[in-house]
Amino acid sequence: MSWRPVDCHAHSLFSDGALTVGQVADRVRSLGVVPSVADHISRDVSRSVSDIDGVRAYLDALDGFPVLRGGEFCWHDSLWRELPPDLVLRFTHRLGSLHAIRLADDTLVRAFARRLPRAITVREYMSGHLASLERLAREMPVDVLSHPTLVALPFKNVDPSELWTDAHERRMVDVLFEANIAFEISTRYPPHERIVRCAVERGVRLSLGSDGHTLAQVGDIRRPLALARSLGVRDEDLYDPLRHGSKTRSGQAVLA
Numbered sequence: 721m722s723w724r725p726v727d728c729h730a731h732s733l734f735s736d737g738a739l740t741v742g743q744v745a746d747r748v749r750s751l752g753v754v755p756s757v758a759d760h761i762s763r764d765v766s767r768s769v770s771d772i773d774g775v776r777a778y779l780d781a782l783d784g785f786p787v788l789r790g791g792e793f794c795w796h797d798s799l800w801r802e803l804p805p806d807l808v809l810r811f812t813h814r815l816g817s818l819h820a821i822r823l824a825d826d827t828l829v830r831a832f833a834r835r836l837p838r839a840i841t842v843r844e845y846m847s848g849h850l851a852s853l854e855r856l857a858r859e860m861p862v863d864v865l866s867h868p869t870l871v872a873l874p875f876k877n878v879d880p881s882e883l884w885t886d887a888h889e890r891r892m893v894d895v896l897f898e899a900n901i902a903f904e905i906s907t908r909y910p911p912h913e914r915i916v917r918c919a920v921e922r923g924v925r926l927s928l929g930s931d932g933h934t935l936a937q938v939g940d941i942r943r944p945l946a947l948a949r950s951l952g953v954r955d956e957d958l959y960d961p962l963r964h965g966s967k968t969r970s971g972q973a974v975l976a
């Protein structure tokens with residue numbers, strides 16, 4: 721069978737997506753892309769799989785469809801730490817997300833809150849962001865860092881070159897390389913090209929993710945794929961849980 725890209729990151733009605741698992745599978749396959757469902761598994765996302773029984777039911781449901789079984793876990797929430805090993809093994813791949821970061825004084829800054837908990841400079845925020853990333857990489861057995869350049873809403877419009885200095889970018893890619901975590905090129909939160917180039921030059925694997933929630937979004941990884949190719953990355957080196965394995969150690973082919 722010829723190579724097909726994998727959309728490692730898409731949501732269904734199990735969390736905040738608008739489609740059933742079957743609809744995600746059908747739509748993504750129709751685009752010539754290998755589907756996966758990677759719903760939120762967290763106690764700190766409003767529509768999410770939010771307890772262990774829920775995770776079991778979610779995985780049972782995914783078993784009935786030709787989709788890779790992913791999950792998007794919040795680093796700052798403890799649910800991922802509580803999953804029993806038999807459930808962990810059933811994921812084909814797992815994504816770690818900084819939906820909140822901790823500053824040096826332990827203040828939690830949520831990515832999607834409109835207001836900051838107190839006055840915070842870009843410099844202080846980014847220092848906390850990178851320290852949180854280092855903790856994520858050390859603590860979380862995930863395969864992919866979701867939307868690596870997502871920052872808290874109040875900093876969203878800051879120029880990427882101010883947020884992501886040369887030193888910040890190098891620190892991020894070093895951390896990912898050492899922890900063997902792939903850098904996601906997200907359709908929803910597109911990274912600036914320089915940081916992706918920096919990841920490629922460091923030898924960090926890239927992963928493609930629509931982060932899609934709707935019929936128009938799931939499986940649309942055209943821009944991430946074009947960016948990866950433009951940087952000279954070979955298609956077969958893009959993260960595919962079945963080809964490259966996972967820290968969950970689940971390698972069974974689910975796509976006949």
Ligand SMILES: [Zn+2]
Pocket residue numbers: 792817819866867
């Ligand atoms: Zn996310």
Ligand SMILES: [Zn+2]
Pocket residue numbers: 729731792866931
């Ligand atoms: Zn997501």
